[in-house]
Amino acid sequence: MKLxxxxxxxxxLIAATAAATDxxxxxxxxATDHALACEGISPExxxxxxxxxxxxxxxxxxxPARTLARLIACLPQGTVQLEAAYPHLSIAYEGGTASLVGADAIMVGEFxxxxxxxxxxxxxxxxxxxxxxAFAAARQEEGRPQLTGxxxxxRGGRLYAVATDGVRLAMASLPFEGSVAVTLSxxxxxxxxxLSRQDPQATIAQERGQLHYRSAAAAAAVTTLAYAYPDMWQVRQSLPAGACIAVSRQALLEAVARAEAVLADRRHAIALGLGPRGLSVAAASDEGSVHTVLPGERYGxxxxxxxxxxxxxxxRPLRALPQEVEAVRLHITGQATALxxxxxxxDLLVEHIIMPVISA
Incomplete structure (x- = not known):
């Protein structure tokens, strides 16, 4: 190998592969034709x-994955030459050379x-x-492994990404004509x-407990989680009809920030209400109070x-939305039912179901 x-x-190449297969x-x-590929394989x-x-x-x-990544990160900008003469990999760069002790390629396993x-x-x-x-998934330390993925x-001509921690449920979807049903870590x-950010055009397939991903620049095979995932469709369909208002995303985000600012404990709740003037966002604590009314178009x-x-x-979901989203819809279904x-x-549709705080 010489390139x-x-x-x-x-x-x-090396940093992405080493980090993914730590x-x-x-x-x-x-090294083949006009390209260099870096492959890494772990149980996951x-x-x-x-x-x-x-x-x-x-x-x-x-x-050696970590050693190679650390070394390349310290090299100067410019062209790097690699030449393999087993068991050594020689690395030439502007102003110097380095050598790493390698191993037979079979040590990495079969892709x-x-x-x-x-x-x-x-x-x-x-x-x-x-x-x-992703932010709505449960954490490992919470002891609910089936919700960490x-x-x-x-479903219905769309590809859904879903995450929940039992208190909130996040769903986002795009049009999709394929078939897949997997849970990923x-x-x-x-x-x-x-990988999708670096090369937007890609394909997927599900086979033998793995999700396979391909693009012109990369390929991945991901072992899926075996835990049964909750029936989120039943949760979504069971929501009662509520009162709805369309409001400015930025205005709502700012109102929520003001309400959170006066709370002594971030775990405490803010109050949302729909009335004749629009959507009210309020909070109070021993240290102060705030009340904002946002105008909007009501439905239902x-x-x-x-x-x-x-x-x-x-x-959190308001901040995660793409910048081009200017307005959002809030459905308030009751004091004891989900928002x-x-x-x-x-083509992107996003829904967040948030359970209310019953007591102050």
Whole structure:
């Protein structure tokens, strides 16, 4: 193996692969035609990332993942030359050389390929969907492993990303003609989000407990979580009809921030209410109080209705929405039933179901 490539491109390959497969001691460098690929395999996932390179001689070698990533990060900008003469990988850069002790390429294991039919994703699908829901997943330390993942499911001609911690439920969807129903770990979802951001055009397939992802620049095989995921469709369909108002997203976010500012404890709730003047957002504590009324267009029930929710559970999805979203819809269904937040941006549909705080 002998090739030259840009230091930044090389660092991007190696850092992404090493971070994704942090349990694996080696990554595999593969030089073919006009590209260099970096492959990493761990029990949870496998990743292959490619970049253009000037390849004089093809070949492959396993190299210590963390050591290689640290070394490349310290190299100066410019062209880097790699040459493998087993068991050493020689690295030449402007002003110096380095050498790493490698291993046989088989040390990394065989990259899992899929023969299943792949379905095309909407451009940048995971980069769009996953940031809308990931924050709502339960944490490992909360002791609910079945809720720590992010659900991907095709339904009714759309691809849904879903996450819940039992108190809030986040759903985001885009048009999709394929078939998939899997639950991914946070780490795997974050990897797919980044791959989707770097190369928006990709395909997926589900096969033998894995989700396979392909794009021109990368491929990944993610082991899915075996825990049964809650029936979020039943939760969504069971919401009672409520009073709805469409308000400015930015104005609502600012009103929630003001309400949260006067709370002595962020775990305390803010009050939302629909009345003749619009949506009221209020909070009070021993240290002060605040009350804001936001005008908007009302739908559905016309009676006065309100509920109390944690400010964070409303502010976080508002901040996550794409910048082009100017207005959101709030459905207040009652003091003891869930609040529904809805937003749209082109083909993207987002819904957040937030359980109320019953006591102050």
């Amino acid at each position: 030259s490539t840009d230091r930044d491109a090389l660092l991007s 349990q694996a001691p080696y990554v595999r460098l593969v 996932l496998a990743i292959r990332v490619r970049a253009l390179a000037g390849v004089e001689e093809g070949g492959e070698m396993a190299v 899992p390929e899929s023969d299943a039919d792949h379905a095309a994703l909407p451009d940048g699908a995971f980069a769009t969907l996953i940031p809308q829901v 992010i659900r991907l499911e095709a 946070r780490k795997a979802a974050a990897l797919l989000r980044e 029930r016309r009676d006065d209705i309100g509920c109390r929710v944690r400010a964070e559970f409303l502010a 529904l937040l809805q937003a749209e941006a082109g």
